[in-house]
Amino acid sequence: MLLRLPDPAARFAVLVLALSLAVTLSFFSVRNARAAIEAGLGTRAGYEAAARLEPTNPENWYLLGRYWSTRSTIPTLPAPSSTFDTPSP
Secondary structure (H helix, E strand, O other), X not given: OOOOXXXXXXXXXXXXXXXXXXXXXXHHHHHHHHHHHHHHOXXXXXXXXXXXXXXXXXXXXXXXXXXXXXXXXXXXXXXXHHHOOOOOO
């Protein structure tokens, strides 16, 4: 199928439209691939980078949340019974 346009301005407009579409698709595909690679690392920095690159992808947020829930850096607290002991009379 050939696109026959009568004037050079229309042909130039089609060329500009095609190039801008190609650049846009390339940008988003590279960003998505990079986010997938970062998430595949399995590290906190990788999950954070993936969530930053693709903030609308819920899988990246799920992986980041699962990382924080399973690898918590919060120190363990003493048991409540030892904390709230009342002095004996």
